[in-house]
Amino acid sequence: MPYPFDMSEWQSLVVENPEIPEILDMDSGETIGAAKAIGNDYSKAIQFRMELRTAIAREKPKFLCPICQVPVYLVSRKEGRRFFFRHQVEDGRCSARTRGELSEREIDARRYNGAKESRDHLRMKEIVAESIACDHRFSLPKTEETWKGAIGAWRRPDVQAKFGELRMAFEIQLSTTYIRVIAERREFYLQEGGLLIWLFKRFDDGGNRLTQDDVFYNNNRNVFLASEETLAASKAAGKLCLECRWTEPVADGGSVVLQWRRKIVSIDELTIDAERQRIYFYDFDGAVAQRSADSKIAGEETLRRRFETFWLDRAKRGRNDSRDDLVPWNGLRKAFDEVGLKLTTYPGGEGSETLLNALYSAKHGQIIGWNYKKFIEIAHRIAGGHKRYLWVFRLALAAYGRGGMILSQDQSGLWRKRVAHYRPLMDQGSSEYQPDRRFDGLIAFLFPEIADSLDKYPPPASR
Numbered sequence: 001m002p003y004p005f006d007m008s009e010w011q012s013l014v015v016e017n018p019e020i021p022e023i024l025d026m027d028s029g030e031t032i033g034a035a036k037a038i039g040n041d042y043s044k045a046i047q048f049r050m051e052l053r054t055a056i057a058r059e060k061p062k063f064l065c066p067i068c069q070v071p072v073y074l075v076s077r078k079e080g081r082r083f084f085f086r087h088q089v090e091d092g093r094c095s096a097r098t099r100g101e102l103s104e105r106e107i108d109a110r111r112y113n114g115a116k117e118s119r120d121h122l123r124m125k126e127i128v129a130e131s132i133a134c135d136h137r138f139s140l141p142k143t144e145e146t147w148k149g150a151i152g153a154w155r156r157p158d159v160q161a162k163f164g165e166l167r168m169a170f171e172i173q174l175s176t177t178y179i180r181v182i183a184e185r186r187e188f189y190l191q192e193g194g195l196l197i198w199l200f201k202r203f204d205d206g207g208n209r210l211t212q213d214d215v216f217y218n219n220n221r222n223v224f225l226a227s228e229e230t231l232a233a234s235k236a237a238g239k240l241c242l243e244c245r246w247t248e249p250v251a252d253g254g255s256v257v258l259q260w261r262r263k264i265v266s267i268d269e270l271t272i273d274a275e276r277q278r279i280y281f282y283d284f285d286g287a288v289a290q291r292s293a294d295s296k297i298a299g300e301e302t303l304r305r306r307f308e309t310f311w312l313d314r315a316k317r318g319r320n321d322s323r324d325d326l327v328p329w330n331g332l333r334k335a336f337d338e339v340g341l342k343l344t345t346y347p348g349g350e351g352s353e354t355l356l357n358a359l360y361s362a363k364h365g366q367i368i369g370w371n372y373k374k375f376i377e378i379a380h381r382i383a384g385g386h387k388r389y390l391w392v393f394r395l396a397l398a399a400y401g402r403g404g405m406i407l408s409q410d411q412s413g414l415w416r417k418r419v420a421h422y423r424p425l426m427d428q429g430s431s432e433y434q435p436d437r438r439f440d441g442l443i444a445f446l447f448p449e450i451a452d453s454l455d456k457y458p459p460p461a462s463r
Contacts, residue, residue: 013045013083014038019096020085023063023072031066038074038083045083046217049074053183056088068094073179076210121158124172124201127226128159131234131241135267138163138240149192155185157196163267166274167194172226174201179214186218186277195274199226203245220273222246222280233264240267246282249291256291303335304446311356314347315369341441352439355389358382359447362396365405375402376409383418388436391426391457392443395450429458 012035022031038045052073055062061071065087072085075098086098125143132138141161147169148154157169169189182198189196198215203223216223225243233241244265247258265281272279310328325347333343344350357369361378372378382393397403410416426433435457444451 012038012040013042013081015077015082015084018084019098020065020072020087022066023085024066024069026062026064032063034085037063037085042081043217043221045074046213049076049083049179049214050183050186050218053179054187056180057184057187061088065094065096067096070094075179081210120201121172121174124174124199124226125158127228127231128170128172128199131226131231132159132161134234134237135239147192147194149188153188153191155188166272167192169194169196170199171196172199172201173211173215179210182211182214182218190275190277193274195272195279196277197224197279199224199242201225201227219278220280220282221284222282224279230264233266237266241265242267244270244281246280246284248282248284249287300339300445303339304448306335307332307446308360311347311360312364312368315357315360336442339445341445343442350438351436352442354382354386355392355436355439355443356446358386358389358393359396359443362393362402363400363447365400365402374409376406376415379406379415380418383422387422387433390422390433391435392450392454395453396447399447399449427458433457 014035018034021034023034023037024031038048052062056071056073063072063085064070065072065085068087070090070093071088073088074083075086076083084098087094087096090098129141129143132141138161141159143159144156145160146154146156147160147167155169158172159170161168169185171185186196198219200212200223203212203225212223223245225245227243230241230243241264243262245260245262248261249256250259261282263281270279270281271283310332314325329343329347336343344352347353348356353369358378358381361368361370361375365375367373367375367378370378370381379393379397382389397406406415422433435454440454444454
């Protein structure tokens with residue numbers, strides 16, 4: 001089912017009247033409201049859960065209860081997927097009560113003992129082991145054997161094996177597991193240089209358990225299933241195959257929605273990111289980043305054209321800085337502020353009028369902003385009276401192929417003599433021709449063809 005891609009319209013995901021309404025940030029020392037810390041983006045909240053639990057596992061908690069100074073982590077109510085902070089330890093020292101009578105570990109132990117030898121769990125282990133056996137690149141397969149780590153730490157994954165030089169642990173998840181368990185196991189295998197892969201028997205796209213969300217959102221929005229179908233695919237392909245479920249941003253009219261996808265994939269089709277404990281088929285983060293980059297590029301191009309249209313129209317009408325110019329100019333100033341660029345208070349202010357007219361003239365191969373009869377007159381004006389603009393102007397002439405036009409109009413040879421005079425000086429980095437750097441950012445934005453060369457003027461001549 002599709003989900004809205006833009007989740008900013010959601011209200012806060014915090015529960016009503018949380019027992020811990022504020023948390024203490026260990027880095028800044030500031031107290032942050034629970035609603036602000038949790039935010040309104042579900043995927044980020046799920047990743048935040050993992051971040052807090054990982055920090056506690058490393059004994060470097062990020063947030064404390066400001067009342068009792070006990071580390072806190074994020075939990076969720078099943079109904080409505082609302083979150084609240086819970087004490088790591090609750091021993092009566094704090095007025096905030098965030099636990100039931102049984103501890104997490106007690107509940108988890110009861111749940112695990114009831115499920116670990118179920119028929120489904122046993123068959124899932126067999127499916128994974130048999131699938132691995134189909135792939136000759138796996139070695140040292142083991143089922144329910146201890147993985148010994150450093151300093152006495154250990155884990156007992158359902159199935160483990162080496163894929164080339166990488167040790168992999170496969171954990172089958174049929175029931176709910178606390179985020180603490182997921183975080184601790186991820187941290188163990190990270191420290192061991194191994195990779196943990198969670199496998200599910202079923203996955204409900206429309207109503208996932210929180211455990212599945214904890215895995216899904218922290219694995220680049222990919223989740224894997226093992227089944228009789230994937231076993232058959234492994235045998236047919238001679239390599240480990242699993243079913244992957246993922247979400248993909250898709251254009252839908254004027255908005256973007258997340259569509260669920262499904263495919264049985266081989267291990268050769270997966271990207272392994274052991275350093276972040278991720279393995280995925282579809283690069284969701286990469287797709288979002290690319291979409292954001294494409295959107296940014298398109299937005300910048302639209303703004304670039306908007307500015308050019310304004311400038312050319314203003315030059316055609318003759319500059320007068322009337323209200324007809326100032327109203328759209330103020331709109332441009334606001335738009336440029338949003339991309340981190342400052343326009344002058346008035347069009348062409350601070351000496352930018354001459355520079356922009358020269359560059360747009362070079363771009364379009366026609367006289368813009370002056371009453372000259374020949375294009376070469378612009379070149380003479382810049383080289384004679386605006387020497388600090390000459391470097392940028394020459395870049396534009398080269399980028400837009402206007403050098404031949406100037407030479408064809410140089411009937412007297414005066415331009416050639418001028419070039420013969422200034423070229424050696426520029427090659428030596430003469431301060432006389434040092435570029436005016438005030439408008440580099442604006443020029444790079446408006447004329448991207450010359451952006452990479454703006455700062456390549458030779459250094460000042462040694463004295």
